[in-house]
Amino acid sequence: MRYFRDVATLARKDLLLELRARDTVPAMLLFVVAALVVFHFALPADSSDLAAYGLLWVALVFTALLGLVRSFSAERDQGLLDGLVLAPCDRSAIWLAKALAMLAFLVLAEIVALPAFAIFFTGIGWKTVAGVALANLGICAVGTLLAAMAAASRARELLLPLLFLPLAIPIVVGGVGAGVVEDGGRYLGLLAVYDAIFAIICWASFEYVVTE
Amino acid sequence: MIRARRLSRRFGQKRVLERLDLDLEEGGFLVVTGPNGSGKTTLLRLCAGLLAPTGGELRVEIDRGGIGFLAHEPLVYRELSALENLELFGRLYRVPERRERTGMLLERFGLWNVRNERAGSFSRGMLQRLALCRTFLHEPELLLLDEPFNALDAEGTELLARELEELRPERTFLVATHDPERLSPLTTGSLTLA
Numbered sequence: 001m002r003y004f005r006d007v008a009t010l011a012r013k014d015l016l017l018e019l020r021a022r023d024t025v026p027a028m029l030l031f032v033v034a035a036l037v038v039f040h041f042a043l044p045a046d047s048s049d050l051a052a053y054g055l056l057w058v059a060l061v062f063t064a065l066l067g068l069v070r071s072f073s074a075e076r077d078q079g080l081l082d083g084l085v086l087a088p089c090d091r092s093a094i095w096l097a098k099a100l101a102m103l104a105f106l107v108l109a110e111i112v113a114l115p116a117f118a119i120f121f122t123g124i125g126w127k128t129v130a131g132v133a134l135a136n137l138g139i140c141a142v143g144t145l146l147a148a149m150a151a152a153s154r155a156r157e158l159l160l161p162l163l164f165l166p167l168a169i170p171i172v173v174g175g176v177g178a179g180v181v182e183d184g185g186r187y188l189g190l191l192a193v194y195d196a197i198f199a200i201i202c203w204a205s206f207e208y209v210v211t212e
Numbered sequence: 213m214i215r216a217r218r219l220s221r222r223f224g225q226k227r228v229l230e231r232l233d234l235d236l237e238e239g240g241f242l243v244v245t246g247p248n249g250s251g252k253t254t255l256l257r258l259c260a261g262l263l264a265p266t267g268g269e270l271r272v273e274i275d276r277g278g279i280g281f282l283a284h285e286p287l288v289y290r291e292l293s294a295l296e297n298l299e300l301f302g303r304l305y306r307v308p309e310r311r312e313r314t315g316m317l318l319e320r321f322g323l324w325n326v327r328n329e330r331a332g333s334f335s336r337g338m339l340q341r342l343a344l345c346r347t348f349l350h351e352p353e354l355l356l357l358d359e360p361f362n363a364l365d366a367e368g369t370e371l372l373a374r375e376l377e378e379l380r381p382e383r384t385f386l387v388a389t390h391d392p393e394r395l396s397p398l399t400t401g402s403l404t405l406a
Contacts, residue, residue, distance in 0.1 A: 002306075005303075006303075006304060009300065009303045009304060010304075013289070013292070013300050016291075016292065016296070017289060017291050017292070020291040020292075020330075021291050074289060074290075074291070078285055078286075078287070078288075078289070078290060079283065079284075079285035079287060080285075080287055080288075080289065082257075082260075082262055082281070082283060082285075082287060083281075083287035083288075083301070083346070084304070085262065086260060086261075086262070086276055086279065086281055087276075087277075087301065087304035087305055088275060088276055088277030088304070088305060088306070089304050211261070211262075211264075212262075212263055212264040
């Protein structure tokens with residue numbers, strides 16, 4: 001119970017920080033809508049829906065990346081990770097809280113992005129929505145761990161995409177597959193397995209990322 | 213409470229601490245002095261568990277929940293108010309009667325009237341006062357203080373000196389400072405790093 005109370009305390013803090021600073025969600029919203037608008041005009045009129053689905057996932061992954069780059073900015077700029085790491089709570093609670101806050105930001109961006117995609121390109125089925133929901137879990141789990149790793153480096157804006165994008169490939173494959181293939185269930189299964197495996201790995205390894 | 217033998221720490225090729233021996237008994241008040249770059253902050257960070265030694269051994273006989281660490285940075289969120297910051301750390305440190313303790317510290321360090329203002333609007337001295345509140349909040353057994361008088365005005369210095377004097381009989385202190393004279397009535401030992 002204490003563990004989840006710590007997670008709730010930390011996640012509430014991250015949401016409050018965003019509510020005050022407003023430097024992550026507006027940037028994500030602006031980026032995802034702008035990307036979809038650009039893709040709308042860049043894609044030839046007679047191109048298939050398959051191409052459009054691919055571009056949706058490009059927009060979503062890079063939007064998530066934008067949020068992830070900023071996810072540890074308060075802790076990094078003010079050396080605050082030391083303060084959190086010293087607290088007598090399980091250090092994985094810091095990761096879980098950050099991942100949950102990131103999930104909230106990403107869902108907010110997608111609440112705007114998915115209807116925008118439907119307007120600019122084509123309708124969205126439940127499998128695509130399910131794919132996006134499952135992909136969010138993997139993106140936030142893996143991305144938060146990698147963001148914590150990159151936060152310690154001066155080249156974090158470069159390092160995070162280099163670390164994150166290769167690990168996001170199965171998410172893109174699963175997400176696109178779930179939306180465009182007849183039997184999308186297999187791809188949803190792939191995403192669920194990815195989420196489960198990487199969530200456990202990230203949860204268990206976060207302590208070693210934030211301590212020497 | 214703290215025992216170091218041949219404790220060394222390097223950052224790449226740079227040796228910051230080299231074969232340091234240190235004993236700090238429970239109830240002790242050890243002042244660490246030395247020029248800039250001599251390793252005072254590194255020693256405190258090692259004792260807090262924020263760094264790992266690259267050589268020798270270091271034993272700190274206390275859980276991290278029993279450590280109060282005052283760093284160069286105030287370690288408070290600038291977007292949160294003074295009260296929200298202490299509430300956050302009070303929850304994480306599971307401080308009993310958190311609200312009373314938080315209020316008492318804010319009052320004592322002269323921040324009660326600005327408790328609802330964001331820490332980002334505070335002067336450096338006020339941030340140091342808030343950082344001291346955060347450090348003392350959970351009544352830690354071991355206090356690791358890095359330049360505790362830094363940025364404090366005369367009133368703040370007086371407040372802190374009084375607080376340290378009150379805590380002195382019940383706590384263990386390791387304090388890095390450039391001004392050991394100010395702490396001399398409290399100290400049980402000193403360590404000069406070269």
